[in-house]
Amino acid sequence: MKALVIGGTGPTGPFIVEGLRQRGYETTILHTGWHEIDLPADVPHIHTDPNFLEGLTEALKGRRYDLVVATYGRLRLFVDALAGVSERLITIGGAAYGDNLARPSAEDGPRKTGHKLSEKIVQTEQILMDAHAAGRYNITHLRYPCLFGPRQLAPREWSIIRRLRDGRTHVPVINGGLTLETKAYVENAANAILLCVDRPEASSGQVYNVADAYTPSDATLVRTIAKVMGVEVELANFTPEMGRPAYFWGANRDLNFTRTGLPPTTHHLLIDSGKIRSELGYTDLVGFEEGIERTVEHYLEHPLESAAEQQIGDPFDYAAEDTFIAMLNEMNARAAELPFAGVRYQHPYAHPKAPGEAGAGETGAASQS
Numbered sequence: 260m261k262a263l264v265i266g267g268t269g270p271t272g273p274f275i276v277e278g279l280r281q282r283g284y285e286t287t288i289l290h291t292g293w294h295e296i297d298l299p300a301d302v303p304h305i306h307t308d309p310n311f312l313e314g315l316t317e318a319l320k321g322r323r324y325d326l327v328v329a330t331y332g333r334l335r336l337f338v339d340a341l342a343g344v345s346e347r348l349i350t351i352g353g354a355a356y357g358d359n360l361a362r363p364s365a366e367d368g369p370r371k372t373g374h375k376l377s378e379k380i381v382q383t384e385q386i387l388m389d390a391h392a393a394g395r396y397n398i399t400h401l402r403y404p405c406l407f408g409p410r411q412l413a414p415r416e417w418s419i420i421r422r423l424r425d426g427r428t429h430v431p432v433i434n435g436g437l438t439l440e441t442k443a444y445v446e447n448a449a450n451a452i453l454l455c456v457d458r459p460e461a462s463s464g465q466v467y468n469v470a471d472a473y474t475p476s477d478a479t480l481v482r483t484i485a486k487v488m489g490v491e492v493e494l495a496n497f498t499p500e501m502g503r504p505a506y507f508w509g510a511n512r513d514l515n516f517t518r519t520g521l522p523p524t525t526h527h528l529l530i531d532s533g534k535i536r537s538e539l540g541y542t543d544l545v546g547f548e549e550g551i552e553r554t555v556e557h558y559l560e561h562p563l564e565s566a567a568e569q570q571i572g573d574p575f576d577y578a579a580e581d582t583f584i585a586m587l588n589e590m591n592a593r594a595a596e597l598p599f600a601g602v603r604y605q606h607p608y609a610h611p612k613a614p615g616e617a618g619a620g621e622t623g624a625a626s627q628s
Contacts, residue, residue: 266331270410274449315340354402355380363531399462408445409557413570429495431505436478441530444550454539470532510572
């Protein structure tokens with residue numbers, strides 16, 4: 260059996276290649292060749308840009324595979340480029356879900372509109388599913404959330420890791436860092452692909468969400484990374500309107516805010532992975548804490564270079580951050596001095612002292628005993 264992985268050198272690539280080899284596939288990768296990683300020497304490389312049809316068609320001419328896993332490139336082009344190359348195609352795209360009122364989005368959840376990239380993601384999925392319905396391919400499509408782990412492009416974790424590595428004691432967050440955004444560790448995401456490989460009939464024509472079972476808040480992410488690094492950290496908690504030092508959190512989750520000048524959204528972005536868990540037996544191979552530990556270790560050993568760092572949209576302007584944090588502390592101190600009647604909680608249940616007594620609730624009581 261022969262398999263082609265389009266991509267293969269990204270964060271999930273080594274896990275996919277190794278999983279295919281363990282299943283008996285002679286595995287080839289197709290990628291631009293702009294960067295290489297340590298893969299087995301007997302894995303052939305095809306170098307071409309998978310974003311352009313002409314180059315893809317020329318590179319794949321005369322080749323035949325039992326399976327193609329497309330993790331990278333313009334997916335809509337593969338419908339034509341892979342004609343005669345393979346009938347079995349597993350594709351990976353973005354989730355592109357819209358606001359679902361803090362509910363986890365299943366595969367039929369509302370999709371994101373109002374942004375060109377998100378709308379193209381949805382359109383491309385339809386092109387792929389139309390090709391499957393027409394009998395041109397046996398296609399399974401996976402929707403990925405933001406991944407985390409080694410070799411990830413524009414890793415948000417680096418914003419935290421670098422600050423703590425640089426001796427910063429505060430990490431800026433918005434709205435207490437309470438936003439929940441579904442993620443998947445890279446090895447877990449690769450496992451989803453391999454489950455589709457194992458069950459081609461069950462996964463045929465299906466669209467699956469991929470997501471870790473546990474979704475940390477932004478604040479939990481900061482504290483977990485700090486724990487792994489063995490440092491103490493505090494959250495600099497800003498409102499959206501005054502929290503520009505924390506806007507880096509919105510770089511991946513809100514595609515419009517840098518163009519509008521408005522603060523990034525802080526609503527929850529939750530994805531329901533129940534379908535792939537029930538139909539294919541998907542589970543998390545790596546838990547959140549272990550995944551963060553591996554992520555921190557990788558980026559401490561391989562810090563982002565300046566060009567890659569620019570992609571995450573974080574200026575690391577520590578002087579400005581200190582000014583914002585000082586202003587925040589001053590505002591909080593002044594607010595504490597303002598006269599205010601305060602909140603006095605009256606427990607609503609009666610706490611009679613004797614049988615038949617209908618006495619009023621007692622302040623602060625939490626027990627009905």
